[in-house]
Amino acid sequence: MGKISDKVRYVGVNDLDKELFEGLWPLPFGVSYNSYLIIDEKIALIDTVEGGFEEEYISNIREEIGDRKVDYLVINHMEPDHSSLISFIKGIYPEVEIVTNAKAVPMIKGYQNCCIDNIHVVGEGDSLSLGSCELQFFMAPMVHWPETMVTWMPSESTLFSGDAFGTFGALSEDITDGYDMFCDEMTRYYSNIVGKYGTPVQTALKKLSALDIKRICSTHGPVWEKEIAEVVNLYDRLSRYEAEHGVCIVYGSMYGNTAAAAMELAESLERLGIPYAMHDLAGNNEDSLGVSGALRDTFRYDTLAVGSPTYNNGIFPPVETFMRGVAARLVKNRRFYAFGSYTWSGVSVRKLNEMAKELGFELIDEGGSFAQAYSREKLDMDRVASLI
Ligand code: FEO
Numbered sequence: 001m002g003k004i005s006d007k008v009r010y011v012g013v014n015d016l017d018k019e020l021f022e023g024l025w026p027l028p029f030g031v032s033y034n035s036y037l038i039i040d041e042k043i044a045l046i047d048t049v050e051g052g053f054e055e056e057y058i059s060n061i062r063e064e065i066g067d068r069k070v071d072y073l074v075i076n077h078m079e080p081d082h083s084s085l086i087s088f089i090k091g092i093y094p095e096v097e098i099v100t101n102a103k104a105v106p107m108i109k110g111y112q113n114c115c116i117d118n119i120h121v122v123g124e125g126d127s128l129s130l131g132s133c134e135l136q137f138f139m140a141p142m143v144h145w146p147e148t149m150v151t152w153m154p155s156e157s158t159l160f161s162g163d164a165f166g167t168f169g170a171l172s173e174d175i176t177d178g179y180d181m182f183c184d185e186m187t188r189y190y191s192n193i194v195g196k197y198g199t200p201v202q203t204a205l206k207k208l209s210a211l212d213i214k215r216i217c218s219t220h221g222p223v224w225e226k227e228i229a230e231v232v233n234l235y236d237r238l239s240r241y242e243a244e245h246g247v248c249i250v251y252g253s254m255y256g257n258t259a260a261a262a263m264e265l266a267e268s269l270e271r272l273g274i275p276y277a278m279h280d281l282a283g284n285n286e287d288s289l290g291v292s293g294a295l296r297d298t299f300r301y302d303t304l305a306v307g308s309p310t311y312n313n314g315i316f317p318p319v320e321t322f323m324r325g326v327a328a329r330l331v332k333n334r335r336f337y338a339f340g341s342y343t344w345s346g347v348s349v350r351k352l353n354e355m356a357k358e359l360g361f362e363l364i365d366e367g368g369s370f371a372q373a374y375s376r377e378k379l380d381m382d383r384v385a386s387l388i
Pocket of ligand 1: 077079081082144145163219220
């Protein structure tokens, strides 16, 4: 698993135990925390891994370099899934020089809760020689935190990209490529974790387009070699909020009435051959990815149909949480339809429409608010589907 090339080695780990990434996002297929060694006259380690993997991590490193020491620890990104073991590495290799940018320095000191010395601060375009090869550093702020940078290895046209081009999903023995297998989880990762930062991602993509990239080593998921065009294209489309034609149906239901309307809409779309995905946020599906999956398909499809009963004179809470997640990610260019049941006062559809308008979404009509049980007479979903 370790050898990517003579000089570049994989020393990351798989996490198959964590249930929620960032305490929020389900991990049905696990996640990898990727770290890489560059072996030259000097040895550089690119990023570390999440805490709890100390033994496996150092064993991976020693398998590649034996008793040689790590000279440089490059920190591209300070989120703890990549920076937790800085002190651990420093303890094993006391002379290691940490290479990072100025914005990361206070984060290192704060997160590691100690005074870390021997920090080599780099700026945009700076280089570091390892002997026969060199590394170059480019800032990529807000992809995904303000201190984020990427590391470029010109001699192997290799980009150590931090979270960019990352994906949920643990790695198998073959760590290279696999776009078809990872595409869904990459879209979910992007929408959940990086989705708010479309503009900074676009800025970074423009900057990186000057490089002739032949290999991408991200901090999560596969090393991309043969499928670079596919993953760059996916990130480009997602960060421009460009979507394919189809409907993401997201709903919550207390007694099955709003759910019945959602099912009816799905059947109407099916008859018209319009692609769709359904997400029940009321926790009625054991396999559901909840808001995480709903955000993924909000990024995937150009139309969002949201169903909510009226609850406490407002939107059903899990649906409101989802809509706030959409707003927080600055999603643009979507068409929108709201529907939902009420008992004595229909409020949820109006409030959903207000949220959608604030996001600049185009309402396909005034929405479908219906009293009590769903019936086709109250809300004709064939008509709604024909508007999509
Ligand atoms: Fe994988 Fe933003 O950390």
